[in-house]
Amino acid sequence: MATTYSLQNILAHDASDARQRPYDRVLVRDLVLPAHIGIWSEEKGIEQRVRFTVELSVLPGAHRPGDLSSVVSYDFIIDGIREAVAAGHVLLTETLAERVAEHCLSHRRAMEVRVVVEKLDRVPGASLGCEIIRFRPHQP
Structure with missing residues (x-):
């Protein structure tokens, strides 16, 4: 007998599975940058303030005092945000969020963002x- 999977079942399984794993979180909250964003004509050619909050869940590592290679750096997240903003005008906040998420999940220890x-x-x-x-x- 074949098993059928709905999108809701897959997302629910992934979310519950992720909550059971012990992750560390790296946080960047309330970073405000000027960005070119928006679909309306009055938003074209101007900068708007955009606030970013990112919570990156990572596999726990052996934290060694003074050794930056043992942690996921805040700068890694901030650099990804800055790159997404610098890429030029974006129509939707969702597009900007997807770009930041993709960058964050490119880190080898990242599991959820x-x-x-x-x-x-x-x-x-x-x-x-x-x-x-x-x-x-x-x-x-």
Whole structure:
């Protein structure tokens, strides 16, 4: 008998599986950078403030005091954010979040990433954006 998998079942399995593993988290919260972003004509050719929050779950490592090779550096995450912003005008916050997530998951110890991207200047008094969670693909 063949087993059928729905997208919801696969995502639920991956999420519950990930919660059972002991990961360390590397955090970059509330980093605000100027970026060219937006689909509306009034957003073209101008910079807007964009706030980034990234939580990167990594496999635990042997932390050796003073040895940066034993940790996932905050700079690794920040460099990925800066590269995504520097790539030019982006239409959607979701696209920017995907680029940051892809960079973060390229680290050999990365297993899961949560990325929040918020435009701060589009609507006075509000932040507009998205949050995504991505997992490293399972390897057979």
